Structure formats: structure tokens, C-alpha cells
Amino acid sequence: MKADKTVPVQKNEKHTVKIEDLTHEGMGVAKIDGYPLFIEDALPGEEMEVKIHKTGKSFGYAKSMKRLTSSQNRVEVKDENFTRAGIAPLQHMHYPAQLTFKKQQVKNVMKRIAKMPDVKIFDTIGMAEPWGYRNKAQVPVRKVNEKLTTGFFRRNSHDLIPMENFYIQDPKIDEAIIKVRDIMRTYSVKPYNEKENTGNLRHIIIRRGYYTGEMMVILVTRTAKLFPTSKIIPDILEALPEVVSIVQNINPTRTNTILGEDAIVLYGEDQYKDTLLGKTYEISHRSFYQVNPVQTEKLYSVVLDYAELTGEETVIDAYSGIGTITLSLADKAKHVYGIETVEPAVENAKANAALNQIENVTFEAGLAEEVMVEWSKEGRKADVLVVDPPRKGLEGQFIDAVLEMKPTKMIYVSCNPATLARDLALLAEGGYTVEKIQPVDLFPQTNHVESVALLQLKTV
Numbered sequence: 001m002k003a004d005k006t007v008p009v010q011k012n013e014k015h016t017v018k019i020e021d022l023t024h025e026g027m028g029v030a031k032i033d034g035y036p037l038f039i040e041d042a043l044p045g046e047e048m049e050v051k052i053h054k055t056g057k058s059f060g061y062a063k064s065m066k067r068l069t070s071s072q073n074r075v076e077v078k079d080e081n082f083t084r085a086g087i088a089p090l091q092h093m094h095y096p097a098q099l100t101f102k103k104q105q106v107k108n109v110m111k112r113i114a115k116m117p118d119v120k121i122f123d124t125i126g127m128a129e130p131w132g133y134r135n136k137a138q139v140p141v142r143k144v145n146e147k148l149t150t151g152f153f154r155r156n157s158h159d160l161i162p163m164e165n166f167y168i169q170d171p172k173i174d175e176a177i178i179k180v181r182d183i184m185r186t187y188s189v190k191p192y193n194e195k196e197n198t199g200n201l202r203h204i205i206i207r208r209g210y211y212t213g214e215m216m217v218i219l220v221t222r223t224a225k226l227f228p229t230s231k232i233i234p235d236i237l238e239a240l241p242e243v244v245s246i247v248q249n250i251n252p253t254r255t256n257t258i259l260g261e262d263a264i265v266l267y268g269e270d271q272y273k274d275t276l277l278g279k280t281y282e283i284s285h286r287s288f289y290q291v292n293p294v295q296t297e298k299l300y301s302v303v304l305d306y307a308e309l310t311g312e313e314t315v316i317d318a319y320s321g322i323g324t325i326t327l328s329l330a331d332k333a334k335h336v337y338g339i340e341t342v343e344p345a346v347e348n349a350k351a352n353a354a355l356n357q358i359e360n361v362t363f364e365a366g367l368a369e370e371v372m373v374e375w376s377k378e379g380r381k382a383d384v385l386v387v388d389p390p391r392k393g394l395e396g397q398f399i400d401a402v403l404e405m406k407p408t409k410m411i412y413v414s415c416n417p418a419t420l421a422r423d424l425a426l427l428a429e430g431g432y433t434v435e436k437i438q439p440v441d442l443f444p445q446t447n448h449v450e451s452v453a454l455l456q457l458k459t460v
Helices: 080-085 095-112 171-186 229-239 293-307 324-330 343-355 368-378 396-405 417-429
Strands: 014-018 028-032 035-039 047-055 060-067 136-144 147-153 160-162 201-208 215-221 243-250 262-268 272-276 279-283 314-318 335-340 361-365 384-387 409-414 432-440 450-457
Touching (some): 014 028, 014 060, 080 147, 080 160, 136 160, 136 171, 171 201, 229 262, 272 293, 293 384, 293 409, 293 432, 293 450, 314 324, 314 368, 324 343, 335 343, 335 368, 343 361, 368 396, 417 432, 417 450
Parallel strands (some): 215 243, 335 361
Antiparallel strands (some): 014 047, 136 147, 147 160, 201 215, 272 279, 409 450
């Protein structure tokens, strides 16, 4: 490969650099003659010797060879593989510094994308113990050294790194994965071969109720055959007495999507239970349910605080899932309408309302943007609108419907600061004021941050 003479560094060169900043993904940024280099496991202020391993026209990547000075915000890492796999890319950063970093991410996009540098952004709400928090694990299965092995893929590849302790997951989930893996080895279940699309067991997924302790085991297979099921199921139940549900999900396609369309319930029902803010929820193997229950309660408490409900309000909860935010709001609202595109989740939500004896809620299946347009045409009004969209943010059609309906107050729960900032700018153009934003750390040791923004309709 010919060297690119338009950039000041070349592949395999070694340089001494000083880290100036962090990217939004938490990589260190150093510059050589103004040319940015992105470096894993690097913190601002540190000097290090690096080796260039990739260059592009605008920026390059380098690998740390030797750290010459260490930041006061550096801590000892649990396992270097967590950085390689992208499981815990911020594990080298002192936790209070992680919280400051996440607040800064929100500030950066509010200034750069939303053009709102003066919006009040509070300090990130963190955890007392920022490890062992995940209530769900999705662990790939492959053959390594002739054995069925569980672990995690190296970042940007499908090369499996064998792992037994993930540290960010509930320790009981880590134990469960090993026990299920060993049972599969006992009965010579064939691990999936991605290149040839052969073998059978693709993923082991464990979900566990933080408060109830109930556990669900999901075995994702390439085919419906799983032998010998008559021995595998009793062995899992003996090894894991907490298990209330075992589901086999079948995914025959060559895809990065983990779950397939078809499922077979092998034991119990397709559900387990957990509680949030005192309410009980039935959760199916496909249901979206926040993975950090401790921080989810803090997140929802911010939503309730911002809503300031008196019992007289009509509320719409768009992207309502299995009803966790909807039912939390229902205690203090006149009526709450939930919109959700995944029909099984709508059925879950209705069942959860009945389970908690909540009657002042209505759930509707459909795309949030389409339902909102229809409701605004019908003249339906809302005092408070709560949205919790996926990472891509709100559809333009949805924002148009909001501006047509004009709810007095809007609460935007976001998992992506960039799309949050983009959408807040559009809503502000349509007559809303962004009052304040509260970041909440649902994913310690990673670069992800949730935010709750409060918007108020301007009065003429």
C-alpha cells in the first residue's frame, strides 16, 4: 500500500503524543500537526508512545504502546478484553470522571447541534456501585479450541473472546451462563458456525428480575431441533432453581440480528416478573425492559418530577413498550394513553395494567408518528406528552403532529444525546422552550448516557 503523503503520519510509525480531549465514544484524542489521532484507553493530560495503525484523510487511529504519564482520573481496569470487546470502554476512567464526561457529551451537542448553549444541564445521576448492574445478558456461542464456548465478540469483528465474568452484569447472570454452557457441552450441542451457517446454538440469553430474582433462559438456535431437550431442560432447572421460563428462539438466517421470528416455550410461560417503583411487570423474551433497574427507577422519578401531575391531566406516553412509564404516570394523572408499535408489547402492557389494578390507561398498537397524526386530526389534546424513542430519535412526522396537537408540557427521554439535540431544536422552532435536562447514567463503564429533557409550550 502506498503511503498517503497528504497526512503527517503513516501507518506503523511511532510517535510520542499528549492526549488533549475525548471523543463522544470515550477515545483519547491527540494531534500531530493538527491531524487528530484516536486512541483507546487514553485520558486527557496523559503522554504516551503510540503506533499508528490506520490513517484517513481527516483523522487516524493509533495504539498505545507505552504510557509515560497517567491521569489522576485513571483507575486499574478489570479486564483489558472489556475494552477490546467494547463492553466497558470507560473502565479505565474513575467513575466520577465518567459522570462528568457524560454531562459534557450532553452539553456539547446542545451547543453544537441544538444551538442552545445556555440550557440548564444538571450533573449526571450516577450509581453507588457502578458494576454488576445489567439484568440481561446476550452472549454469543461459538466453537473455540474444539469446545462450545461463550464470550463476546472483539470490537468490529465476529472473533469470539472467551469470557466467564462480564463484571457489568448481575453476577448471578454470569453464573447462569456458565451453568447453561456446561450443560450444552455435556450433551454435545453443536455451537453455531457463522461462516458456514451450520451448527445450532447461536446465543444464550439470560434475563433476571432484580427484585423478584426470577430468571428466564432463552436459547437462540439456528433450527427448531435441540437434542436432547428432555434432559437439557431438567438439568437447567436443577442447576438454576430461580428459572421460571425457558424459551427456544429460532433464527435460521445469516444476520447480525440476535432473535428470530419463531419461538418455542420449553418450560413455564414466555414471561418472568420484576418490579419498578412498586409496580409488578410481566416481561416476555422479546420485551424491551431497561437493563439497569436501580437507575431506571431514578430515571422514571425524574420523569414524574418533571410532569408535576395533579390528577387532572391527560397524558400521552409515546413508545410505551410494556407500560413501565405509562403505569408510573397513571397514579397521578386523570388518564394516560400509551402508543407502542410492537403488538406483543401492547398485550404485555394491558396485562401489566390489569396486574397492578390500574384502570385509567389505554394502550394503542401502531407507529407513534402515525397514531399521533391521527389523534391530532381528531382534535385529541394532551396536557403532558412523554416520549422515549429509539436511538434514531423522533420522526419528522411525529414532531409535526406534536406541533399540531400542542401539549402544554413535553418530557423527552433520550438514549442518544445527538438525536435529542436535533429534535429539541426542531421543537423549539415550533414554539417550545427547553427548560432543563437531567442526564442519568444507566450504563456505567460505557459511553452511553440517558437524558430527560423538559419542554414547555410558549404562551402567546
